[in-house]
Amino acid sequence: MSKETVVALIGAGGIAEFHLPALLTTGARVVVWSQEGAPELVRRFGGEIAGSFEEALGVADVVDVATPTDTHHALASAALLAGKDVILEKPVARTAEQVSDLRRLSAETGRRVFPGHVVRYFPEYATLHAAVRDKVAGELAVLRFVRSGAFPARSAWFADPARSGGIILDLMIHDIDIARWIAGEVRRVSAVARRIDSEGDVCEAAHVLLEHDSGAITHVAGVWGPPHIDFTTEYSVAGTGGVLSHSSSATKGLVADVRPGGGPPPSVPASASATSPFALEVADFLRAREAGEDARVTFEDGARAAEIALAAIESTTTGQPVLLDAVGAGTRG
Amino acid sequence: MAEPLRVGIVSFAHPHALSYVAELRQLAGVAVRVTDPGPWRDGDDRGRALAARLGVDYADDLDDLLAWGPDAVVIASENARHRADVERAAAAGAHILCEKPLATTLDDAHAIRDAVRAAGVTLTVAYPVRFARAFGELRELHASGRLGQLLAVRGSNNGKLPGDRAWFTDEELSGGGALMDHVVHVADLVDGLAGADPVAVTAVVNSTLHDVPAGLETAGLVTVAYADGLVAAIDCSWSRPASAPTWGGLRISVAGTGGSVDVDFFGRSVQGIAADDGRAIELPYAPGTDGDLIGEFLRAARTGVQGEPDVEGGIRTVAVALAARESARSGRTVTLTRGADGRLTFTPDAGS
Numbered sequence: 095m096s097k098e099t100v101v102a103l104i105g106a107g108g109i110a111e112f113h114l115p116a117l118l119t120t121g122a123r124v125v126v127w128s129q130e131g132a133p134e135l136v137r138r139f140g141g142e143i144a145g146s147f148e149e150a151l152g153v154a155d156v157v158d159v160a161t162p163t164d165t166h167h168a169l170a171s172a173a174l175l176a177g178k179d180v181i182l183e184k185p186v187a188r189t190a191e192q193v194s195d196l197r198r199l200s201a202e203t204g205r206r207v208f209p210g211h212v213v214r215y216f217p218e219y220a221t222l223h224a225a226v227r228d229k230v231a232g233e234l235a236v237l238r239f240v241r242s243g244a245f246p247a248r249s250a251w252f253a254d255p256a257r258s259g260g261i262i263l264d265l266m267i268h269d270i271d272i273a274r275w276i277a278g279e280v281r282r283v284s285a286v287a288r289r290i291d292s293e294g295d296v297c298e299a300a301h302v303l304l305e306h307d308s309g310a311i312t313h314v315a316g317v318w319g320p321p322h323i324d325f326t327t328e329y330s331v332a333g334t335g336g337v338l339s340h341s342s343s344a345t346k347g348l349v350a351d352v353r354p355g356g357g358p359p360p361s362v363p364a365s366a367s368a369t370s371p372f373a374l375e376v377a378d379f380l381r382a383r384e385a386g387e388d389a390r391v392t393f394e395d396g397a398r399a400a401e402i403a404l405a406a407i408e409s410t411t412t413g414q415p416v417l418l419d420a421v422g423a424g425t426r427g
Numbered sequence: 428m429a430e431p432l433r434v435g436i437v438s439f440a441h442p443h444a445l446s447y448v449a450e451l452r453q454l455a456g457v458a459v460r461v462t463d464p465g466p467w468r469d470g471d472d473r474g475r476a477l478a479a480r481l482g483v484d485y486a487d488d489l490d491d492l493l494a495w496g497p498d499a500v501v502i503a504s505e506n507a508r509h510r511a512d513v514e515r516a517a518a519a520g521a522h523i524l525c526e527k528p529l530a531t532t533l534d535d536a537h538a539i540r541d542a543v544r545a546a547g548v549t550l551t552v553a554y555p556v557r558f559a560r561a562f563g564e565l566r567e568l569h570a571s572g573r574l575g576q577l578l579a580v581r582g583s584n585n586g587k588l589p590g591d592r593a594w595f596t597d598e599e600l601s602g603g604g605a606l607m608d609h610v611v612h613v614a615d616l617v618d619g620l621a622g623a624d625p626v627a628v629t630a631v632v633n634s635t636l637h638d639v640p641a642g643l644e645t646a647g648l649v650t651v652a653y654a655d656g657l658v659a660a661i662d663c664s665w666s667r668p669a670s671a672p673t674w675g676g677l678r679i680s681v682a683g684t685g686g687s688v689d690v691d692f693f694g695r696s697v698q699g700i701a702a703d704d705g706r707a708i709e710l711p712y713a714p715g716t717d718g719d720l721i722g723e724f725l726r727a728a729r730t731g732v733q734g735e736p737d738v739e740g741g742i743r744t745v746a747v748a749l750a751a752r753e754s755a756r757s758g759r760t761v762t763l764t765r766g767a768d769g770r771l772t773f774t775p776d777a778g779s
Contacts (some may be wrong), residue, residue, distance in 0.1 A: 234633035236646040299579035301660035332666035
């Protein structure tokens with residue numbers, strides 16, 4: 095790299111714990127600003143602390159927005175208007191209007207937005223994508239994805255649908271993005287969901303159905319269960335050429351049965367690769383930025399995934415499937 | 428010695444009939460007689476010749492079979508013929524085991540209920556997976572409270588394209604494709620676990636897999652919302668490649684506020700790989716449950732006491748499959764309501 099890239103990491107919560115070490119492995123200089131927790135985060139992983147959002151913005155080439163979902167639009171907008179490229183944790187925004195506005199702002203400022211759909215950098219999903227591209231499964235017919243873990247109780251905003259969008263927008267958007275990556279554009283979406291809040295202990299689950307333009311159909315299942323359950327993922331992709339499937343619980347490279355200890359189960363699934371998928375992701379983003387190329391996941395991918403997830407949420411309230419318009423046009427009734 | 432229990436079997440249309448014959452023939456105190464008058468496609472292995480080969484008595488037609496005075500009758504005819512066959516057998520006073528799905532229309536399903544009620548006979552729906560030991564364990568986990576409140580169920584019942592009987596892909600007789608064939612097994616397990624009425628059903632389908640008559644779905648995904656708030660999703664696709672070592676399988680995952688349970692009903696197998704061509708070897712060893720299903724059917728027939736899965740469950744589960752077909756056709760979510768007369772009806776949303 096000709097010149098050291100300076101990244102302003104905004105936020106010091108759960109996902110920042112993955113972004114900061116990933117950014118540091120790229121050789122970038124990282125300044126962290128957060129309303130709380132920045133000193134502790136920097137003490138653990140390195141980097142510097144900025145005194146204010148403006149100070150961080152002032153020194154940055156790239157702004158990494160790793161904050162609660164409902165703040166994404168305001169922070170990313172500020173960064174774009176300041177002429178910065180943006181790494182934007184998924185979902186790119188909380189509402190369809192915010193998604194459209196970011197699309198407009200990115201086009202107007204000519205700045206890049208890289209959405210943090212890190213699952214594309216998990217090798218089991220990258221392998222699936224490559225296999226489908228190589229027609230291993232033939233023409234795709236029916237796809238299933240599952241993502242299941244403990245309710246994210248580490249921060250209160252997840253439990254507030256107005257802030258997080260709930261399980262569909264926060265968790266299942268990963269598999270919505272993968273389904274679209276694998277099987278192409280989505281024309282219709284429906285969903286059913288259940289949330290049980292017993293004395294502050296929240297659990298949530300949903301099923302989302304997608305119809306792709308190709309005719310392929312997808313089921314995305316998400317579970318936010320009680321604190322003890324493992325984070326697991328599964329997929330099954332069936333086509334005219336055969337079936338490709340994976341289960342994280344059935345495919346462990348290491349199984350330890352040792353004296354109980356340590357903390358609760360991890361909040362993100364373990365990856366098979368030595369390099370963290372987050373490091374692969376931010377390295378790809380910074381490389382794509384330097385080269386002026388697309389990264390593995392583009393802003394439009396993130397915007398579409400958010401629009402599909404938001405349409406799924408709409409379906410849970412209207413009780414009917416929602417038709418999606420062509421790229422960039424949002425939904426129609 | 429007491430008179431043997433007379434068990435009639437109506438039709439070899441459903442291949443499970445062969446399994447029921449095998450189970451029944453090994454039981455003491457049971458006499459079995461089959462009728463399979465057809466019509467069926469030339470070349471299908473059915474009728475008197477098949478009965479002779481199985482070594483089981485044969486009746487010329489349903490009249491002939493009922494004239495024998497069976498205490499109990501297995502209905503294994505094509506789905507669309509269940510109603511007429513159940514009505515005749517029930518009117519003759521026979522207890523019924525009816526192959527799934529119960530019927531191909533809600534009208535027929537309710538007529539079946541009315542027929543067995545009027546005759547005062549029991550009806551057991553042929554959902555053998557219900558009798559799997561793992562399902563009993565799942566029910567106990569739920570009953571004990573350890574699963575907590577149920578959040579969501581997902582199930583997959585994926586098999587090969589049914590190739591041994593042509594009527595499975597003849598909509599007139601089957602009522603549909605993969606939706607009619609495979610939604611009901613998973614729906615029945617949800618029904619056996621929670622038992623609430625389905626209230627909203629959405630389905631997406633395609634015919635990408637296999638060479639089938641136009642418009643017949645070979646893949647389907649269905650979501651169901653239940654009256655108690657539970658949500659379920661079912662993959663009923665015939666997505667198991669024809670070259671696969673086994674027919675397919677059935678799995679369900681149940682998520683509750685207390686944790687989750689995953690059951691792979693046909694998953695236990697010896698696995699290997701063949702040296703000559705690298706093909707997968709899969710030798711399932713989980714015991715079959717057709718014998719348990721037959722056991723429950725005969726218990727109900729001998730005592731006259733209705734057990735499970737009963738005709739009401741058969742209606743709730745086939746209603747899910749039929750609503751799924753309507754949803755796939757209309758592109759809308761289909762709402763199910765239970766009327767004052769106790770009947771389930773579905774209506775596409777008024778906005779459609």
